[in-house]
Amino acid sequence: MRALVKTLPAGLLTLALLGIARAQDTPVPETVAPGVWMVQGQSALGSSANRNFISNAGFVVTSEGVVVIDALGSPALAEELLAQIRRITPLPVRHVILTHYHADHIYGLQAFQAAGATVIAHRAAGEYLNSETAAQRLKASREELFPWIDEKTRLVGADRWIDGPTTLTLGGMEFRLQPVGPSHTPEDLVVYVPSLRTLFAGDLVFRGRVPFVGQADSGHWITALDTLLGYDIDVAIPGHGPASKSARADLELTRDYLVHLRKTMGEAARNMEPFEEAYAKADWSRFDRLPLFKAANRINAYNTYLLMEHEAK
Numbered sequence: 001m002r003a004l005v006k007t008l009p010a011g012l013l014t015l016a017l018l019g020i021a022r023a024q025d026t027p028v029p030e031t032v033a034p035g036v037w038m039v040q041g042q043s044a045l046g047s048s049a050n051r052n053f054i055s056n057a058g059f060v061v062t063s064e065g066v067v068v069i070d071a072l073g074s075p076a077l078a079e080e081l082l083a084q085i086r087r088i089t090p091l092p093v094r095h096v097i098l099t100h101y102h103a104d105h106i107y108g109l110q111a112f113q114a115a116g117a118t119v120i121a122h123r124a125a126g127e128y129l130n131s132e133t134a135a136q137r138l139k140a141s142r143e144e145l146f147p148w149i150d151e152k153t154r155l156v157g158a159d160r161w162i163d164g165p166t167t168l169t170l171g172g173m174e175f176r177l178q179p180v181g182p183s184h185t186p187e188d189l190v191v192y193v194p195s196l197r198t199l200f201a202g203d204l205v206f207r208g209r210v211p212f213v214g215q216a217d218s219g220h221w222i223t224a225l226d227t228l229l230g231y232d233i234d235v236a237i238p239g240h241g242p243a244s245k246s247a248r249a250d251l252e253l254t255r256d257y258l259v260h261l262r263k264t265m266g267e268a269a270r271n272m273e274p275f276e277e278a279y280a281k282a283d284w285s286r287f288d289r290l291p292l293f294k295a296a297n298r299i300n301a302y303n304t305y306l307l308m309e310h311e312a313k
């Protein structure tokens with residue numbers, strides 16, 4: 001390999017190295033419940049080296065076809081997932097349901113649509129899809145994620161937009177599509193399969209780690225988590241990271257963390273106490289040993305402080 005690399009010009013060298021990465025980063029489905037499969041992206045930022053394989057996708061095989069949840073971060077990844085699905089079942093992919101329209105979950109859509117799948121998402125994604133932000137993001141991705149995202153990669157809307165709770169039945173299996181936004185995004189959707197007690201949770205639940213709250217609407221997010229805590233769940237498949245058999249604990253941890261942020265930062269904002277003081281005096285002892293606490297907590301607290309200031313007005 002080394003000899004080969006030496007003889008290649010710089011551009012081809014890059015492709016050769018990408019080729020190595022590719023072999024290691026292939027989405028290989030693992031089964032998490034009877035007929036339920038997932039592929040797990042890397043916990044990294046999207047890059048040419050990882051082909052934007054940084055999010056999960058799941059699928060359920062029914063007697064009349066396959067339902068896929070989330071479309072992965074590039075068309076090439078989606079093609080590979082389709083090939084993997086064909087090794088498991090001769091049945092076609094009938095539907096792709098999106099938990100939300102973030103780039104790493106949707107850039108693979110065109111491959112599923114070309115394979116004849118119906119794309120289903122919450123109508124609230126329409127605004128983002130038609131926004132300058134989405135167009136700019138795709139433009140940037142065509143450079144940052146080249147060649148996996150290129151001029152041929154496009155934003156794909158849903159074939160079927162849903163406005164409220166919706167039940168989809170395929171092969172006698174029920175899929176409950178539950179809107180839970182605006183939380184992580186306005187269009188958040190979870191998919192619950194009652195007969196398998198399986199939840200596809202998108203980016204609403206973080207497992208054993210401090211979540212990235214970003215600009216999320218944490219008030220709605222808490223309400224959504226409380227809704228999900230009413231479900232009977234054996235397995236939860238998150239948008240990132242491994243599947244969970246302790247969904248209840250994960251849901252509670254994410255909810256309790258958000259509640260704590262809003263309580264401490266909300267008090268500070270109402271009392272017009274400066275952020276630094278409020279942050280220093282808040283009790284983080286329940287969360288400070290969790291992974292990503294150092295990376296995420298301070299910015300989460302600050303964003304929540306701003307949000308609570310805004311809500312107090």
Ligand SMILES: [Zn+2]
Binds near residue numbers: 102105203239240
């Ligand atoms: Zn995500």
